[in-house]
Amino acid sequence: MIRVEHITKKFRKLLALNDINVQFEKGQVISLIGPNGSGKTTLIKSILGMVKPNSGKIFFNDELINGDPSYRSQIGYMPQIGRYPDNMKVGQLFKMLRNIRNVPEDKIDEELIEKFDLKKIFDKPMRTLSGGTRQKVSAALAFLFDPDVLILDEPTAGLDPLSSEILKEKILKEKSKDKLILITSHILSDLDELTTHIMYMQEGKLEFFKVIEQLREETGELKLGKAIARIMKGEKFNNEWIDRIFDIKDEKNSSFRRE
Amino acid sequence: MLKLSKYVLYDIVRSKVVLAYTAFLFLVSLSLFNMEENSSKAMLSLLNIILIVVPLISMIFTTIHYYNSYEFIELMLSQPMSRRKILLSEYGGVALSLLSSFFIGVGIPVLLYSPDSVGFSLLFTGVCLTLVFTSLAFLTSVKARDKARGIGFALLLWFYFALIYDGLILLILFNFSDYPLEKATLILSALNPIDLGRISIMLKMDVSALMGYTGALYKDFFGSGSGMLFTAGIMLLWIIVPLWWALRVFKKKDL
Numbered sequence: 131m132i133r134v135e136h137i138t139k140k141f142r143k144l145l146a147l148n149d150i151n152v153q154f155e156k157g158q159v160i161s162l163i164g165p166n167g168s169g170k171t172t173l174i175k176s177i178l179g180m181v182k183p184n185s186g187k188i189f190f191n192d193e194l195i196n197g198d199p200s201y202r203s204q205i206g207y208m209p210q211i212g213r214y215p216d217n218m219k220v221g222q223l224f225k226m227l228r229n230i231r232n233v234p235e236d237k238i239d240e241e242l243i244e245k246f247d248l249k250k251i252f253d254k255p256m257r258t259l260s261g262g263t264r265q266k267v268s269a270a271l272a273f274l275f276d277p278d279v280l281i282l283d284e285p286t287a288g289l290d291p292l293s294s295e296i297l298k299e300k301i302l303k304e305k306s307k308d309k310l311i312l313i314t315s316h317i318l319s320d321l322d323e324l325t326t327h328i329m330y331m332q333e334g335k336l337e338f339f340k341v342i343e344q345l346r347e348e349t350g351e352l353k354l355g356k357a358i359a360r361i362m363k364g365e366k367f368n369n370e371w372i373d374r375i376f377d378i379k380d381e382k383n384s385s386f387r388r389e
Numbered sequence: 390m391l392k393l394s395k396y397v398l399y400d401i402v403r404s405k406v407v408l409a410y411t412a413f414l415f416l417v418s419l420s421l422f423n424m425e426e427n428s429s430k431a432m433l434s435l436l437n438i439i440l441i442v443v444p445l446i447s448m449i450f451t452t453i454h455y456y457n458s459y460e461f462i463e464l465m466l467s468q469p470m471s472r473r474k475i476l477l478s479e480y481g482g483v484a485l486s487l488l489s490s491f492f493i494g495v496g497i498p499v500l501l502y503s504p505d506s507v508g509f510s511l512l513f514t515g516v517c518l519t520l521v522f523t524s525l526a527f528l529t530s531v532k533a534r535d536k537a538r539g540i541g542f543a544l545l546l547w548f549y550f551a552l553i554y555d556g557l558i559l560l561i562l563f564n565f566s567d568y569p570l571e572k573a574t575l576i577l578s579a580l581n582p583i584d585l586g587r588i589s590i591m592l593k594m595d596v597s598a599l600m601g602y603t604g605a606l607y608k609d610f611f612g613s614g615s616g617m618l619f620t621a622g623i624m625l626l627w628i629i630v631p632l633w634w635a636l637r638v639f640k641k642k643d644l
Contacts, residue, residue: 175644178466178467180467182642199469
């Protein structure tokens with residue numbers, strides 16, 4: 131459904147994306163993971179056409195993304211940091227986007243608006259919202275038009291546990307509708323139950339793209355985090371990042387045990 | 390596109406800056422017409438104010454608006470909306486609000502007190518200058534990464550067109566006064582929309598008689614039909630070229 135061919139992006143001297151080749155299909159839930167600054171968001175923004183790559187091609191449904199924005203009507207995007215016009219009220223924001231997209235009533239999916247109870251804050255200006263509430267608005271907007279492709283950039287960051295569960299349930303529900311879902315997150319345990327494919331990036335390079343069962347088989351680990359750690363060690367990547375996560379976790383566990 | 394412009398306009402009207410601008414223009418025009426008994430004298434003073442204030446406000450307001458609506462632009466980019474459409478609707482919204490301010494603030498008083506050819510060319514110049522400097526401001530704000538630089542650059546451009554350029558012309562005229570410079574100054578004036586506007590209005594007024602031989606030549610040229618077309622054409626170029634350039638930069642920009 132989305133095909134990325136030889137994408138390279140430089141920000142001045144920094145090589146943000148280094149010859150990325152990958153193909154995503156319907157029904158897949160892809161976890162895009164990697165350390166901060168590994169190019170995850172840049173890749174997502176390239177797919178959305180917000181960042182223009184220096185070279186390479188991106189195809190959406192076999193059509194080259196090149197100026198024509200109509201393909202974006204099939205994508206729901208939830209940004210890492212949702213930034214919205216300050217003066218606009220929450221209700222107006224939803225109304226405006228519906229007005230601009232002109233989607234028929236039966237294609238509108240307001241489930242998240244209801245579950246997050248956003249109607250209650252419809253007359254609040256966007257600038258007064260807290261970070262978490264903003265995330266909720268972003269999520270509700272991404273799912274609003276029932277798109278075939280969902281791109282979620284750190285969806286659960288900043289959400290309280292309850293809302294995070296609601297969002298995960300919603301993602302699972304959409305997964306069952308045979309959609310393509312692309313998630314980046316640092317909270318690997320969140321991804322465990324959702325994901326079908328793992329894409330690991332580091333310093334702008336795609337290190338591997340694997341089906342999760344294969345990853346589990348190869349490593350003999352059930353938990354995603356541990357499986358990835360195994361792979362990293364086995365293939366001798368720069369595994370400092372993943373090591374550190376487990377160091378911290380182990381410390382926590384042992385300190386709990388001591389108590 | 391109109392839908393988007395509507396939201397841009399709505400946002401601008403709510404910020405109330407445009408309302409203050411309208412009130413300012415309206416008060417200045419009214420008081421000038423009421424203070425001066427001779428309406429052509431009032432027109433001359435109004436002309437000088439318009440040539441300074443309209444470009445300044447257009448540039449600063451547009452630049453600030455652009456940076457303030459960065460979030461809006463970002464949001465629209467994740468929607469099925471082309472960059473061209475987004476920037477043009479921003480331009481449409483800003484230009485429309487500034488133009489309506491100008492029409493209410495200056496247009497109504499001029500039509501009430503001095504509805505003659507001078508008045509109309511004053512309005513024409515004001516409209517052109519608004520559009521030209523809105524275009525230029527879009528270009529500078531698309532090019533500059535942060536707000537401070539954008540506003541600084543816009544101010545610099547305004548200084549250049551409103552003050553420095555005249556100084557440069559004077560310098561040239563002084564140094565090359567032994568040569569026939571009439572044609573050259575004609576071309577030089579086309580390189581600055583403010584000068585062009587000033588000349589085209591001045592020649593409609595009686596004061597052009599004071600400008601000597603150059604004035605006569607100008608009157609010959611700008612007074613004729615082709616001269617009017619020339620003014621309008623150059624103004625149009627000043628509107629379109631920066632906007633087109635801004636569009637090109639915006640299309641390649643990472644957001």
